[in-house]
Amino acid sequence: MLGFVRTDNASLVSCLGDPQRTVAAYHALLRRGESVLGAVRAGLRDRNPAVREGCCRLLDHLVDTESMGELIAMADDPDARVRIAALHALACDRCKGDTCAPGADRVLEPALHHLASDPDPHVRAMAAELVGKFAHFDARALAALRASQAGDPSPAVRKKAGWFTPGGTIYEPTLPSAAG
Numbered sequence: 001m002l003g004f005v006r007t008d009n010a011s012l013v014s015c016l017g018d019p020q021r022t023v024a025a026y027h028a029l030l031r032r033g034e035s036v037l038g039a040v041r042a043g044l045r046d047r048n049p050a051v052r053e054g055c056c057r058l059l060d061h062l063v064d065t066e067s068m069g070e071l072i073a074m075a076d077d078p079d080a081r082v083r084i085a086a087l088h089a090l091a092c093d094r095c096k097g098d099t100c101a102p103g104a105d106r107v108l109e110p111a112l113h114h115l116a117s118d119p120d121p122h123v124r125a126m127a128a129e130l131v132g133k134f135a136h137f138d139a140r141a142l143a144a145l146r147a148s149q150a151g152d153p154s155p156a157v158r159k160k161a162g163w164f165t166p167g168g169t170i171y172e173p174t175l176p177s178a179a180g
Contacts, residue, residue, distance in 0.1 A: 040059060056088075090111075
């Protein structure tokens with residue numbers, strides 16, 4: 001199988017840290033579906049940040065309720081690429097299938113923290129997407145996005161935060177309908 005000596009789930013997860021094998025390992029794990037969740041969750045604790053990032057990306061598609069807490073914790077990983085992948089997985093509904101994304105009670109606080117103070121602008125931009133999911137329903141989310149839009153040092157973060165505020169390209173089309 002694509003040059004893998006071992007093809008058990010744990011071995012494939014470790015291959016996520018090998019630049020020559022990461023893409024093939026990722027796709028092999030993704031094809032295996034839910035059966036890899038234990039190995040993927042274990043990979044979130046790997047010392048190699050590329051493995052942890054790959055596991056967050058896999059959980060974007062394979063996430064289950066048991067993995068949600070661990071995925072939320074990955075938003076505080078020391079490596080920016082891992083934080084980006086974790087925040088993306090928490091923000092992206094498109095990849096989730098039937099699993100419900102976590103609510104504001106679980107993810108808004110960490111997202112607000114990263115939007116306001118993460119040293120990496122890419123992390124702050126991804127945090128803006130997650131905070132933006134709650135802009136219609138939570139005053140703290142809207143206030144944080146407005147503050148970021150007005151004062152973030154990164155023009156890209158300011159622009160993305162603006163997408164999720166009133167008048168923004170994402171905020172307006174996602175307004176809840178008045179008819180219930």
